[in-house]
Amino acid sequence: MVHADITQSTNRHVVVRSGWVIDGSGAEARTGVDLVVEDGLIVGLFATGTYDVPDDAIVIDASGSTVMPGIVDAHFHVSYCNHLGMQELEWPKSLEYQSACAVHNAERALMSGVTSAMDVGGRGAIGLALRQMLDDGMGVGPRLRVSAQMIDAPGGAVDLWPSGVSIPENHRLGILVSGVDEMRSAVRRQIKLGV
16 A cells, blocks of 8 residues: 655655546546646646656656545544453553554554544543644644543443542543533533644
């Protein structure tokens, strides 16, 4: 598999020699075409050999591969890893361990063709921190929209422990709320964080 973010190239021209091209429109896959990028924008598909390739162009040989738009993962948990059940997402692994997993998972998602993802919940503010890191150009991963912690009621899906077990709120998968006022407060705190 060939992975390339051709929109970030500093070269003015990029030509991708494709085996097959899926353009995302629903049309049949095309073969024998070159995808041409000028100044970071796709300008078209040309029958192989018909585009006059400039001397300074980057030419990517993807002739044995399928070229397609990036995949969108609309249900992604960037910090989840190596757990056997929901409770293992909060204990015994630390928040720091899951943060390191998130960096790995973001790169793995991008290398699998996922260029945009919606992180639909996780511990603390891991997804938010990762999104900021990627936006700052530190590391690789898909473009992220982030939900941060889930908002739930006591006894709900992410209230994972008996009442005698105490886990700091910012280390949990969810914020537990009862009633309208607590819900508003939780939503406002999440918005302030940047969800």
